[in-house]
Amino acid sequence: MFCRYCGEENPEEAIYCRNCGKKLEEEVIRTEVIETPKNNNQNTGKSTTTSSSSNKGNSDWVSCCLCLIGIFIVFAIIGSF
Template identity: 55%
Template sequence: MYCRNCGEENPDNAVFCRNCGNRLIEDVKKAEVIENTENNHTKSTASTDGNDSSDWIGCCLCLIAIFIIFAIFGAIL
C-alpha cells in the first residue's frame, strides 16, 4: 500500500506510513467511497440516457407545434 501523502510503500496491514506518519486506513476508505460514487454516477447516467432522448424529442415536437400555430395565425391575420 502506498501513502497518498509521500508515496512511500508500506505493508498492506500498516495503519500509518512509516515515512511521514500519515494515517493510511482513512485514505483507503476515502478511495473506496470515491470509487463507489463514480460507479453509481455511471450507472445513473446510463439509466437516464433514454429519458434524455425522449425529453429532447418532446421538446422538438413542442417547438414544431408552436411554429405551426404561429404560421397558421400569421396566415389568418
C-alpha cells in the first residue's frame, strides 16, 4: 500500500506510514442512492396520485408548530395572573 501523502510503499496491514507517520487507511464514505419511480402515464392520459414521505414531514412540522403555539398561549395566560 502506498502512502497518499508521501508516496512511500508500506505493508498492506500497516495503519500508519513508516516514512511520514500519517494514517494510511482511507475513510470510507457511504452514500445512499434513492431511485424515484418513473411516471409512465404520459401517453395514457391517466393520472395517479402517489403519497410520499414529504407529506408526512409537512404534517409533523405543522403539528409541532401548533403545539409550540399552544404552550406559548398557556404560559401567556398563566403569566397574566
